[in-house]
Amino acid sequence: MMKLFKIAVIAGDGIGPEVINEGIKVLNKVAELDSDFKFDFTYFPWGCEFYSENGKMMDDDGIEQLKEFDAIYLGAVGFPGVPDHVSLWDLLLKIRKSFDQYVNIRPVTLLKGAHLPLVDVKREDIDMLFIRENSEGEYSGAGDWLFKGQEHEVVLQNGVFSRKGTERIIRYAFETAKKEGRSLTSISKGNALNYSMVFWDQVFEEVSAEYPEVETASYLVDAAAMLMIKDPKRFEVVVTSNLFGDILTDLGAAIAGGIGLAAGANINPERDYPSMFEPIHGSAPDIAGKGIGNPLASIWSASQMLDFFGYEEHGKVVLEAIEQLLLENEVLTPDMNGTASTSEVGDRIIDMIASII
Amino acid sequence: MMKLFKIAVIAGDGIGPEVINEGIKVLNKVAELDSDFKFDFTYFPWGCEFYSENGKMMDDDGIEQLKEFDAIYLGAVGFPGVPDHVSLWDLLLKIRKSFDQYVNIRPVTLLKGAHLPLVDVKREDIDMLFIRENSEGEYSGAGDWLFKGQEHEVVLQNGVFSRKGTERIIRYAFETAKKEGRSLTSISKGNALNYSMVFWDQVFEEVSAEYPEVETASYLVDAAAMLMIKDPKRFEVVVTSNLFGDILTDLGAAIAGGIGLAAGANINPERDYPSMFEPIHGSAPDIAGKGIGNPLASIWSASQMLDFFGYEEHGKVVLEAIEQLLLENEVLTPDMNGTASTSEVGDRIIDMIASII
Ligand SMILES: CC(C)[C@H](C(=O)O)[C@@H](O)C(=O)O
Ligand SMILES: CC(C)[C@H](C(=O)O)[C@@H](O)C(=O)O
Numbered sequence: 001m002m003k004l005f006k007i008a009v010i011a012g013d014g015i016g017p018e019v020i021n022e023g024i025k026v027l028n029k030v031a032e033l034d035s036d037f038k039f040d041f042t043y044f045p046w047g048c049e050f051y052s053e054n055g056k057m058m059d060d061d062g063i064e065q066l067k068e069f070d071a072i073y074l075g076a077v078g079f080p081g082v083p084d085h086v087s088l089w090d091l092l093l094k095i096r097k098s099f100d101q102y103v104n105i106r107p108v109t110l111l112k113g114a115h116l117p118l119v120d121v122k123r124e125d126i127d128m129l130f131i132r133e134n135s136e137g138e139y140s141g142a143g144d145w146l147f148k149g150q151e152h153e154v155v156l157q158n159g160v161f162s163r164k165g166t167e168r169i170i171r172y173a174f175e176t177a178k179k180e181g182r183s184l185t186s187i188s189k190g191n192a193l194n195y196s197m198v199f200w201d202q203v204f205e206e207v208s209a210e211y212p213e214v215e216t217a218s219y220l221v222d223a224a225a226m227l228m229i230k231d232p233k234r235f236e237v238v239v240t241s242n243l244f245g246d247i248l249t250d251l252g253a254a255i256a257g258g259i260g261l262a263a264g265a266n267i268n269p270e271r272d273y274p275s276m277f278e279p280i281h282g283s284a285p286d287i288a289g290k291g292i293g294n295p296l297a298s299i300w301s302a303s304q305m306l307d308f309f310g311y312e313e314h315g316k317v318v319l320e321a322i323e324q325l326l327l328e329n330e331v332l333t334p335d336m337n338g339t340a341s342t343s344e345v346g347d348r349i350i351d352m353i354a355s356i357i
Numbered sequence: 358m359m360k361l362f363k364i365a366v367i368a369g370d371g372i373g374p375e376v377i378n379e380g381i382k383v384l385n386k387v388a389e390l391d392s393d394f395k396f397d398f399t400y401f402p403w404g405c406e407f408y409s410e411n412g413k414m415m416d417d418d419g420i421e422q423l424k425e426f427d428a429i430y431l432g433a434v435g436f437p438g439v440p441d442h443v444s445l446w447d448l449l450l451k452i453r454k455s456f457d458q459y460v461n462i463r464p465v466t467l468l469k470g471a472h473l474p475l476v477d478v479k480r481e482d483i484d485m486l487f488i489r490e491n492s493e494g495e496y497s498g499a500g501d502w503l504f505k506g507q508e509h510e511v512v513l514q515n516g517v518f519s520r521k522g523t524e525r526i527i528r529y530a531f532e533t534a535k536k537e538g539r540s541l542t543s544i545s546k547g548n549a550l551n552y553s554m555v556f557w558d559q560v561f562e563e564v565s566a567e568y569p570e571v572e573t574a575s576y577l578v579d580a581a582a583m584l585m586i587k588d589p590k591r592f593e594v595v596v597t598s599n600l601f602g603d604i605l606t607d608l609g610a611a612i613a614g615g616i617g618l619a620a621g622a623n624i625n626p627e628r629d630y631p632s633m634f635e636p637i638h639g640s641a642p643d644i645a646g647k648g649i650g651n652p653l654a655s656i657w658s659a660s661q662m663l664d665f666f667g668y669e670e671h672g673k674v675v676l677e678a679i680e681q682l683l684l685e686n687e688v689l690t691p692d693m694n695g696t697a698s699t700s701e702v703g704d705r706i707i708d709m710i711a712s713i714i
Binding site for chain 1 (some may be wrong): 434444445510519520521540550556583603607
């Protein structure tokens, strides 16, 4: 029986469409080489251009429209002229929240052939899997802006950590660590954030008791940022909050080949709603339209999509193709010191996939 | 006229007393070589040991007692057995807040002779001055813990950004950048933290208009973390919030010679209350009592104290002595791959100071 996966494509702004295009080529190639599944892509023109024409980032019933898909493939959102908090809250963050994509999975692994920027660290030492809370916490959106413009003006930003939200992400991380036979590190900040992170630490300890087979560690976020540079091999599977995950996975990208290689999956594990796959880089307005955006992050996130659909073998092939490309060191975009175009990189990856499968 | 500076010493826990001792030796040496000022040190036995005997981190009227001093010299606080949020909120954070030390100054400069851990970066590129908001924001301590133990348990952590608090730190940073003739970068997260950081960005823009001569830039905290590794020379003077400053200055320590070299000054610019100088490292319970804690961070913070009292020339001498010690590469503690003891390092610094002055 042939499986058909319906994918909603929100290519978005800037280099988004260019890089997503290569990811789609890759997914189609993988499907073509396998007879078991196919993809059906539906394009949604949402993003900042759409906003400037329609005064909104997506259709009013956009979330409704997306519901019927098996996954969402997102390029990048944001463009000068549209305030960031508008473009993101009305699209990226809205989707993450509406579809309860409470798990954000970000591999921070230095692939073979990728550039190692640290002197004291071995290549193999950079091999972490970040599991970031993706639905609440610091990104709850709750807050208040009082006495605007007056001397006693005060602005509140409220982190909201629910029992349910905290427990499920930590439990997901324990399940992952258990499955992979790796240790789990929690990153928090209980010494200063005297409610939320004390609670986080408590839940981590509670859930930990259910997984005696998983080795655990716990670090303060400041110490963790330092140790990711000084001694990254301490970290295997990592679980952390929404904001800390945001900061530390960008830092992770800096030591794992650059932002051009950093992929992220926004997962609703219960599969009640579509999950979303995206490169974690932005829309890079400075190079948009030049056809030189690096497509490797979106290709890596396509590999995550394959994993999610149960085709881990195929996901691995895509990653291997990326490694071969990096090792070959010939067809790379300018951000990786190459001279190739976005589509040349995609084409080369496809060749390599064909030679592996 | 001889000036006498009265310094309250809270050596604290773990390696705190050992490293502070060397800082005091250094301050006394500098004073001895100059006839213009002297220090008078008063020791306060506060910290976690005090807590285990008295059930509190400091005397009830501790803040009152400290008020009469010209500065506070702090080692490190925290020890296994006392929950971090107790030891810190009842001492370090309490002092920062009670004395309105709203400016936290942390140099992130790779000194001559210090180890450069990055492949793609030049030594001179790491030369930033972080100005961290130190009195409110994410560290307001405000929050709530509702429905404890129930399924709908929810924990709130409230960031509080006041007009006064936000404006004064940003203005302080502009003044510093102007004085130093360097650019000023604001680090925030307006795209996700839709109240506090939108406000921060707005205030930064407003104050910026008063300083047309200061070149400015603004980064998202995630991008900033990445760029500190990839391209640190972008950053000169940096202003950021309490939490972001915490994370990024530890990251800064990782690229600027390690946590053993990272100093911080908690300043009340109006001098209504004493300011506080501290190494930013912790109490390092694992090596406490062995006499091998690295005193360089507390010596650097002693240098900051000299700056604060208006003896910038003397502060510079102390920094030069640290550079000489690093370049000599002989008398270093184990964390810097040496075999020297804490006091041997202090003694060597004193020799070098004597030879410079
Ligand atoms: C664009 C922004 C809101 C987003 C975030 O902070 O989550 C991005 O940085 C990411 O990490 O996916
Ligand atoms: C100890 C802790 C509360 C403190 C902070 O987070 O401010 C420390 O990490 C620092 O940076 O001075």
